[in-house]
Amino acid sequence: MTDPRSIPPRGSTxxxxxxxxxxxxxxxxxxRSGKVWAYMFDPGETAERVIKQAYTAYLSENGLDPTAFxxxxxxxxxxxxxxxxxxxxxxxxxxxxTSGGTESIILAVKAARDWARARRPELARASxxxxxxxxxxxxxxxxxxxxxxxxxxxxxxxxxxTFKADPAAMxxxxxxxxxxxxxxxVSYAHCVVDPIAELAEIARxxxxxxxxxxxxxxxxxxxxxxxxxxxxxxxFEVAGVCSISMDLHKYAFAAKGASVVLYRNKALxxxxxxxxxxxxxxxxxxxxxxxxxxxxxxxxxxxVLNHFGEAGYLELASRVLTATERVMSFVDEHPxxxxxxxxxxxxxxxxxxTIPVFRLAEALNQRGxxxxxxxxxxASPANIxxxxxxxxLRWLDELLADIGxxxxxxxxxxxxxxVASLTQALAQIDLASVDDQTLRQMMAMAGIAPGTIPxxxxxxxxxxxxxxxxxxERVLTEFxxxxxA
Numbered sequence: 001m002t003d004p005r006s007i008p009p010r011g012s013t014x015x016x017x018x019x020x021x022x023x024x025x026x027x028x029x030x031x032r033s034g035k036v037w038a039y040m041f042d043p044g045e046t047a048e049r050v051i052k053q054a055y056t057a058y059l060s061e062n063g064l065d066p067t068a069f070x071x072x073x074x075x076x077x078x079x080x081x082x083x084x085x086x087x088x089x090x091x092x093x094x095x096x097x098t099s100g101g102t103e104s105i106i107l108a109v110k111a112a113r114d115w116a117r118a119r120r121p122e123l124a125r126a127s128x129x130x131x132x133x134x135x136x137x138x139x140x141x142x143x144x145x146x147x148x149x150x151x152x153x154x155x156x157x158x159x160x161x162t163f164k165a166d167p168a169a170m171x172x173x174x175x176x177x178x179x180x181x182x183x184x185x186v187s188y189a190h191c192v193v194d195p196i197a198e199l200a201e202i203a204r205x206x207x208x209x210x211x212x213x214x215x216x217x218x219x220x221x222x223x224x225x226x227x228x229x230x231x232x233x234x235x236f237e238v239a240g241v242c243s244i245s246m247d248l249h250k251y252a253f254a255a256k257g258a259s260v261v262l263y264r265n266k267a268l269x270x271x272x273x274x275x276x277x278x279x280x281x282x283x284x285x286x287x288x289x290x291x292x293x294x295x296x297x298x299x300x301x302x303x304v305l306n307h308f309g310e311a312g313y314l315e316l317a318s319r320v321l322t323a324t325e326r327v328m329s330f331v332d333e334h335p336x337x338x339x340x341x342x343x344x345x346x347x348x349x350x351x352x353x354t355i356p357v358f359r360l361a362e363a364l365n366q367r368g369x370x371x372x373x374x375x376x377x378x379a380s381p382a383n384i385x386x387x388x389x390x391x392x393l394r395w396l397d398e399l400l401a402d403i404g405x406x407x408x409x410x411x412x413x414x415x416x417x418x419v420a421s422l423t424q425a426l427a428q429i430d431l432a433s434v435d436d437q438t439l440r441q442m443m444a445m446a447g448i449a450p451g452t453i454p455x456x457x458x459x460x461x462x463x464x465x466x467x468x469x470x471x472x473e474r475v476l477t478e479f480x481x482x483x484x485a
């Protein structure tokens with residue numbers, strides 16, 4: 001047998017490669033079944049063919065040098081122009097195509113940092129670290145951006161009932177080192193639109209950069225508005241919004257990774273660009289983080305936008321909106337479930353004061369579904385999170401019926417012995433002082449072994465939910481460090 005740790009001594013035929021690749025899928029989610037309610041954004045078979053044809057047609061073209069493949073520049077310009085128009089931008093709005101929401105967010109934070117430093121040179125000193133103000137509902141990508149870019153982040157509590165950003169609390173968090181504020185349209189966990197107009201007014205008063213994270217909601221929300229859903233203003237029609245990120249590989253159904261980052265004008269976007277002539281190789285100028293990159297993603301995004309068009313996207317949005325309202329009505333009417341925030345789009349988070357939600361999720365997944373759970377944090381309790389996509393709609397009645405059945409099934413579930421023992425142990429130790437070896441032993445008790453992918457069921461989620469956020473981060477960092485040799 002070939003040693004998987006080294007390059008094989010002889011090559012394989014295309015048929016052998018295809019067979020092995022297909023075998024690798026054995027443990028993967030069957031996302032085409034329509035029973036996966038997270039991670040996937042399935043446009044249907046016809047659109048999938050259009051996307052893959054465009055992607056493979058431009059797979060080998062390299063986006064490093066815009067003069068080498070003008071076709072890639074043309075498609076990027078058209079995709080960005082469509083995105084800007086979709087979000088209320090005038091002809092002055094500019095942007096770039098990126099590999100995903102995280103890259104879009106990092107670029108926007110980088111642009112805000114360099115914009116602030118250009119205006120306030122003292123912020124470049126180590127003693128004057130710039131700060132960004134984040135509602136606790138802001139995506140983790142902003143934490144990553146602050147980590148990579150050496151910025152301080154200030155986390156601000158949100159309204160404990162609506163889970164929307166609290167403008168007064170955001171205003172109170174501003175000091176002389178603040179450079180940026182963030183709002184979401186929508187937040188991932190609770191799928192609500194922050195009060196962007198109020199945040200923008202505060203940003204303008206204090207001469208701060210306001211970024212709107214529309215990665216999840218930016219594309220779909222305008223269609224919900226056209227369908228009569230009251231959607232507050234969040235785009236470039238709001239004075240004070242400096243930049244917006246919007247993913248196309250979510251509800252535009254483009255191939256991953258496809259996102260855009262948009263700026264109100266070129267003067268702001270200039271701070272995003274990196275250029276280097278101080279080495280012996282070719283002069284490099286990158287508007288985004290990647291240098292060499294396949295042309296496939298931008299071609300696929302261009303293709304799917306033109307494939308569906310406004311009418312096609314509006315029809316999909318109508319079907320998804322109707323299904324979302326049905327799910328929220330079901331939760332509202334169930335005596336033992338409650339919505340965690342009232343969704344402004346098509347994600348629904350729900351929990352319970354009486355039913356163990358991790359056991360409920362596990363029972364649902366054992367019936368052939370895949371539902372995502374979210375751990376408790378702050379005022380947001382542990383909950384089940386559903387992403388409602390067109391491919392899911394044919395199963396909606398059956399899912400809701402199974403939720404009702406599984407509530408009864410897990411109602412009287414007792415905590416596992418492992419959770420009970422860890423609860424006692426955690427009360428007696430300081431996790432911050434636990435060494436790496438002891439931590440790995442504790443992880444093994446919970447079923448997390450080095451180099452393996454654990455079965456994430458109710459028990460493991462209950463263990464993680466017991467831990468404070470810093471301890472969760474340490475456990476998961478250790479897991480990721482051990483997962484791939």
